[in-house]
Amino acid sequence: MIVIFGLILLAVLLFGPTLWVRAVMARHATPRPDFPGTGGELARHLLDEAGLTGVAVETHESDHYDPNAKAVRLSPGNHDGRSLTAVAVAAHEVAHALQDRDGYSPLAARQRIVVLASRIDQFASAALLVLSVAGGAAISPRLLLVGGGLILASGMIRVVANLVTLPVEFDASFNRALPILAAGYVPADDAPAARQILRAAAFTYVAAALVSAFNLFRIFRWLR
Numbered sequence: 001m002i003v004i005f006g007l008i009l010l011a012v013l014l015f016g017p018t019l020w021v022r023a024v025m026a027r028h029a030t031p032r033p034d035f036p037g038t039g040g041e042l043a044r045h046l047l048d049e050a051g052l053t054g055v056a057v058e059t060h061e062s063d064h065y066d067p068n069a070k071a072v073r074l075s076p077g078n079h080d081g082r083s084l085t086a087v088a089v090a091a092h093e094v095a096h097a098l099q100d101r102d103g104y105s106p107l108a109a110r111q112r113i114v115v116l117a118s119r120i121d122q123f124a125s126a127a128l129l130v131l132s133v134a135g136g137a138a139i140s141p142r143l144l145l146v147g148g149g150l151i152l153a154s155g156m157i158r159v160v161a162n163l164v165t166l167p168v169e170f171d172a173s174f175n176r177a178l179p180i181l182a183a184g185y186v187p188a189d190d191a192p193a194a195r196q197i198l199r200a201a202a203f204t205y206v207a208a209a210l211v212s213a214f215n216l217f218r219i220f221r222w223l224r
Helices: 002-027 039-049 076-080 084-102 105-134 141-185 188-223
Strands: 056-059 064-066 071-074
Touching (some): 002 084, 002 188, 039 071, 039 076, 056 076, 071 076, 076 084, 084 105, 141 188
Parallel strands (some): 056 071
Antiparallel strands (some): 064 071
């Protein structure tokens, strides 16, 4: 019984935030004919207003800002949608572009960590391939130690990357996007819902941080 309860609690911790984020986004995704434009159009307007005419607005499978390509990328529903979710998410991603323009140091730190994590992931994947192809008996202890160390380092970097991301996301949602929307881009009656959507946008990475921490725990147990 205790084991079952523990598994249920673990599932709630790992998947609860993600399910909550999806539920919030879906709740406010109803088209709003009273809105003057789509999420993509609002993103373009806000960027131009901020003097960021060189930052592109693109349709993508996920919502994010790419500081390397200088592009705000929105999922089709948010790029072409005329809903509260669409405009709030668009403002959130534009806020990341504003962070980039302002030289917001946590954003730069996150990018460095993400690049490092990607490189370590490549080495870790190669190590896993060698370990799986060669088989335990044919591997020297030194190679096993190096491979295991890379895998563990990859997991640790992922956890750090997600933790560093949290202040970046909360700054984008509450210090930048929320004041923008409150300046007349959404009706006053929609302000509480807009805040909830922006909170959900920030909490996307809370869920990612929890999953990364759990995966790191699994890696550590496997290496033991």
